Amino acid sequence: MVFNPTMLTRRTVLTGSAGAMATLGAGGALPASASAPLATRQGPGVYRTKLGGFQVTALDDGVWLLPIDDTFVRNASAAEVDRALRGAFLPPRILPVTFTALLVNTGAKLVLIDTGTAGQVADTAGVMLDNLAAAGVTPAAIDTILISHFHPDHIDGIKTKDGDKVFPNAEIWVPEPEWAYWMNDANMSGAPKPVVKYFLNARRIFADIAKDVRRFKPGMDVMPGITSIPAYGHTPGHTAFALHSGNQSMLVMSDTVRNPYLFARHPDWQPIFDMDGPLSVKSRRRMLDRAAADRMLVASYHFPFPACGHMVRRGTGYELMPVEWRPL
């Protein structure tokens, strides 16, 4: 391969070849700029896939580039974490936290699983509604919202900053143990200070619409073809889902795994985001083992967009094989 950086500074003069040849721009001034300006935004983040009679649409909400320090993983050193990031061609000490909401059209219902950050978590996230529009769906068309847990990046999309409902016609379903934990004042008053804001945020979102919020017991079918799965540890009522239609299934892992290069490769690592570290590890291993053993299609809220793929067992952990982009 004839290829080295010095070629950049060398304008090759062509000689001896048949046919008319010229160097581009030779003999004339280059225009001052290209015919189109540089774009200021990423392309629309809308990925669709068929699941039996369902249609599943992954909707990008953006990425939070979170600075992390050596306390981020309770049982791994900063050097180990940075090595895992480098293995994924990511810079050290920064965790890319991607957000991808999942729209499920069951044919009977339009169901949104988790709601994005509504721009209230990071400046570089909050584009889910733009991508919903790019997918041709209005917020008013959403019939049902399923919530995995009450962290802000999953529930903030329910309301605008001014407190208005974003999805006026949607029935909101939340895990019962999640509601019981976060809406309990005694739990809030006993919580460490950094966690109190999550209690307050849950009240901001849910307090004035409490009577309209439906609660389900994790493990139950929330509707035909959508089963809820208890996956406790990340939060007390953290819930995953499984979609089934025809002979196809998808495991919606919610926050059981999060960044694949850290926590699928190293399922035993316990990040500070997991309220109960050991219980989270148990839920994570069970979920990943099932996904890999059954070769299930998975969706995972914090995987890189489109946040869908398969998990492959490798050594003591797992790796993500992303889905391929396909015509429908």
Added chain:
Amino acid sequence: MVFNPTMLTRRTVLTGSAGAMATLGAGGALPASASAPLATRQGPGVYRTKLGGFQVTALDDGVWLLPIDDTFVRNASAAEVDRALRGAFLPPRILPVTFTALLVNTGAKLVLIDTGTAGQVADTAGVMLDNLAAAGVTPAAIDTILISHFHPDHIDGIKTKDGDKVFPNAEIWVPEPEWAYWMNDANMSGAPKPVVKYFLNARRIFADIAKDVRRFKPGMDVMPGITSIPAYGHTPGHTAFALHSGNQSMLVMSDTVRNPYLFARHPDWQPIFDMDGPLSVKSRRRMLDRAAADRMLVASYHFPFPACGHMVRRGTGYELMPVEWRPL
């Protein structure tokens, strides 16, 4: 994890939990259909990334699902090929051939590297112009077209089926040895029958615009920041490119590798698409070694969209680590 298929057929009755709970749709008829119909098309395939002062946009043209038989790889059995496909969660005996054109905005020029199939290769491909439009760029805005080689899926986008130029203002640059080979009548008359159509197609595209087609010698800089790289074997003049801007680089591998799960994992495999199998292996190994050793960002025409990522050495082959979708 409480999760088994029998849950699908069981409508859980909720008891004993605090708060109002209900099963969705209980007591009322489900609507006949969701508020939005199933979409009929994949989301726009437009992925942008910054490369120094350049902006690179990957444009999806679709996927050809090509049935393959046991002659597809000259030196691997059908069972070996199917095992590699299964490892990527792909069905046996079908090769997904993705097409992704690359738009490079250098700030001075809008450069399109290869032009897609124009719907003339498979019914499930030919959406590149739609995605160019989704990216906010008109065909008339393209200043330069760079061609890697003369296979139809790379050059067909230059013209409509009726023979009109699709990019009226673009200067077209092609590798000199590619032109010399395919436009030579003696080569055509000596070619095996299945290859003759490629000669004829090259004439359909280029014959009446020959005087306007610029030819470059692979190895030369085709413009500031874009170097061409000879990568012969797939075709006699098959060419890759390297983009350089600021301190960032991208290796545009063209058809040196193609499907990553087959030919990056098994660089020595010789598919029938490679006209000179052993020379192709040499070019492929050199390209992959360089990409992995220098941790270069790569683009590869037949990788899954967005067809950009990094190559990681693994055992006797390489694996693809796709880029992450990021806000700009």
